[in-house]
Amino acid sequence: MKDLLVPFTLAFGTLLVLGAFWTIGQLPPTPASNASAVVCALDVKICPDGSYLGRVGASCQFASCPTPTEEEFGTVVGRVTMGPTCPVERVPRDPRCRPIGFHTKVAARHLGGTLEREAETDGEGRFSLLLPEGTYEFRPAEGNSYPICGTALGFVVSGGTTDVHIECDSGIR
Secondary structure, three states, X not given: OHHHHHXXXXXXXXXXXXXXXXXXHHOOOOOOOOOOOOOOOOOOEEOOOOOEEOEEOOOOEEOOOOOOOHHHEEEEEEEEEEEOOOOOOOOOOOHHHOOEEOOOEEEEEEXXXXXXXXXXXXXXXXXXXXXXXXXXXXEEOOOOOOOEEOOEEEEEOOOOEEEXXXXXXXXXX
């Protein structure tokens, strides 16, 4: 009986190994490594309307932001003034020394910094812009040293009108 144990064990082991190979051969093929898969950065783009876009496609480019319809625009009317206009200001204020309109360009930027539009002021410093709904910073172009202009924040509402006033320091003292 001991003489049959070794051949029987070898035969059983061989059948077991052959069965394992046969079973592996019956499995569905594993998909090849997908070397063409694209992994994009997980950053997002904030659109003027407040929506967010992720990167898409094989080139990982941002999709285009939705374009607002005409009903989604609001009007901004504003004035840029510069003062003082007299070397010495008096109390009560001399009407001839009141701030004057400043002819310049005004940039409307989304709070994220993206330039939306620019407008040129008239001789009285007045300007008007049609902008999509959102929050904007309005900044006039400044000279080399003077005038030094402030900025104004404005929230544009669809179909509404937003008033903006920006003051510039003439440097006269």
